[in-house]
Amino acid sequence: MGLRDALFGRTKQVAPQLDNIFALPAAALTLQxxxxxxxxxxxxxxxxxxxxESTLLSDADIMELLNFEAExxxxxxxxxxxxxxxxxxxxxxxxxxxxxIHSANATxxxxxxxPRLLCAVFGFVPATPPGEGAxxxxxxxxxxxFYPFAPTxxxxxxxxxxxxxxxxxxxxxxxxxxxxxxxALWNLPVR
Amino acid sequence: MAxxxxxxxxGLNVRMFLxxxxxxxxxxxxxxxxxxxxxxYGLVIVIVAALIFSQYYxxxxxAMFSMHAHEVTPAEEPRLHEIVDRLxxxxxxxxxxxxxxxMDIPNAFATGRSPSHAVICATRxxxxxxxxxxxxxxxxxxxSHVAHxxxxxxxxxxxxxxxxxxxxxxxMWGAMLGGGGGGGGRGGNNNDNAALVELATWVVSILIxxxxxxxxxxxxxxxxxxxxxxxxxxxxxxxVLASALVHITGDMGRIPRTDLRKAETMNAxxxxxxxxxxxxxxxxxxxxxxxxxLDALTKLERELNG
Numbered sequence: 219m220g221l222r223d224a225l226f227g228r229t230k231q232v233a234p235q236l237d238n239i240f241a242l243p244a245a246a247l248t249l250q251x252x253x254x255x256x257x258x259x260x261x262x263x264x265x266x267x268x269x270x271e272s273t274l275l276s277d278a279d280i281m282e283l284l285n286f287e288a289e290x291x292x293x294x295x296x297x298x299x300x301x302x303x304x305x306x307x308x309x310x311x312x313x314x315x316x317x318x319i320h321s322a323n324a325t326x327x328x329x330x331x332x333p334r335l336l337c338a339v340f341g342f343v344p345a346t347p348p349g350e351g352a353x354x355x356x357x358x359x360x361x362x363x364f365y366p367f368a369p370t371x372x373x374x375x376x377x378x379x380x381x382x383x384x385x386x387x388x389x390x391x392x393x394x395x396x397x398x399x400x401x402a403l404w405n406l407p408v409r
Numbered sequence: 410m411a412x413x414x415x416x417x418x419x420g421l422n423v424r425m426f427l428x429x430x431x432x433x434x435x436x437x438x439x440x441x442x443x444x445x446x447x448x449x450y451g452l453v454i455v456i457v458a459a460l461i462f463s464q465y466y467x468x469x470x471x472a473m474f475s476m477h478a479h480e481v482t483p484a485e486e487p488r489l490h491e492i493v494d495r496l497x498x499x500x501x502x503x504x505x506x507x508x509x510x511x512m513d514i515p516n517a518f519a520t521g522r523s524p525s526h527a528v529i530c531a532t533r534x535x536x537x538x539x540x541x542x543x544x545x546x547x548x549x550x551x552x553s554h555v556a557h558x559x560x561x562x563x564x565x566x567x568x569x570x571x572x573x574x575x576x577x578x579x580x581m582w583g584a585m586l587g588g589g590g591g592g593g594g595r596g597g598n599n600n601d602n603a604a605l606v607e608l609a610t611w612v613v614s615i616l617i618x619x620x621x622x623x624x625x626x627x628x629x630x631x632x633x634x635x636x637x638x639x640x641x642x643x644x645x646x647x648x649v650l651a652s653a654l655v656h657i658t659g660d661m662g663r664i665p666r667t668d669l670r671k672a673e674t675m676n677a678x679x680x681x682x683x684x685x686x687x688x689x690x691x692x693x694x695x696x697x698x699x700x701x702x703l704d705a706l707t708k709l710e711r712e713l714n715g
Contacts, residue, residue, distance in 0.1 A: 373537060401665055403670070
């Protein structure tokens with residue numbers, strides 16, 4: 219935010235950064251070799267539905283807009299108890315998940331819904347259960363950075379595992395350096 | 410302090426004594442300066458002393474207020490009360506009031522003018538992050554602060570800083586008044602000299618303020634190490650306190666449990682994020698670094714076992 223915007227009390231809506239997400243497939247390989255974590259086959263895109271001209275009225279509108287009508291069974295849309303929409307995508311490969319999430323992002327941006335995007339979440343689970351527990355990689359669309367989220371209970375997260383994931387992935391991914399931004403996403407619908 | 414069953418660390422005592430001595434020397438310098446500056450300051454000193462005293466006397470209320478903490482009954486927080494009960498029995502000290510601060514930052518504090526007027530407080534964040542055993546270790550550390558009367562000691566120490574700041578302001582006024590009032594019949598030379606002297610006093614007292622501040626911080630760090638030590642000895646397991654410290658003061662303590670969706674405005678979800686602040690240098694820190702505290706606890710663990 220520039221000085222003039224600050225002086226006049228204006229805030230600009232932030233355009234999301236989409237491109238850093240393409241580094242994920244390489245990071246997935248590292249996760250598998252170092253921590254024995256593989257994709258859960260699910261990814262989610264979290265955004266806030268708002269009101270106004272560009273509002274998406276119904277879930278069906280969103281699905282139509284995102285052009286996922288053709289593969290309805292692998293894509294679902296839900297609203298969580300905090301009023302955020304979750305587009306959950308099923309695909310067995312990380313590449314497929316990344317491609318679909320990116321195309322959804324790009325479509326949202328095209329329709330000027332970019333500022334509403336919150337984050338994308340990719341699920342990773344132990345290849346040989348029980349392992350050390352599941353980890354979600356959260357991609358902050360505004361920051362263009364990743365961070366790990368490993369919930370172990372309704373209000374508990376495994377910080378140790380998260381920090382280890384960070385140390386292994388910091389060469390592959392743009393990791394969020396400010397740890398106070400590693401916000402939790404309790405009860406998220408992505409496996 | 411003599412009542413509690415806590416052994417002493419002589420090296421730490423010597424360092425604390427030296428820091429304290431340096432503070433006393435500073436007091437002397439300041440008093441000399443005040444006398445040199447002349448009349449009118451007696452009253453100001455009384456006021457400052459009253460301020461410092463009330464800061465000390467109401468320390469529990471001030472701290473509770475600024476941390477958004479409230480007192481809790483045993484029925485509301487049975488776990489917290491039980492831990493404090495047991496620790497107070499162990500250390501043979503009166504049970505302080507128990508409070509909880511509704512914030513996610515993992516922290517705990519104890520304050521109050523005397524052990525019988527103390528309050529011990531934990532945040533929601535620390536209670537959720539630590540196991541019962543680790544929470545007990547942290548509370549033992551805080552109870553040690555109470556037993557060591559750290560509020561009184563740190564109030565006295567930081568009082569020096571306030572006095573020094575006051576002196577520097579006095580000197581500044583003195584310089585301005587001296588420069589304006591003496592300009593009537595005398596030559597410019599005399600005026601310049603007076604102004605120079607005042608300026609020198611001003612610079613010196615600012616230096617004193619800086620040094621006093623650094624010494625207060627150093628003293629605070631030693632008191633923290635002393636509380637770590639006493640707390641660890643009280644529960645008998647330095648390693649548990651060490652693991653609690655790792656969980657709350659290192660990287661892990663900074664990872665929030667706040668939900669991203671709930672923190673949208675704070676987290677600058679829709680808007681440009683604010684710049685993240687850097688970390689303060691260790692010289693200005695009130696707490697020793699995590700490595701130093703862990704080293705001290707490891708050493709203590711060896712002493713206890715060996």
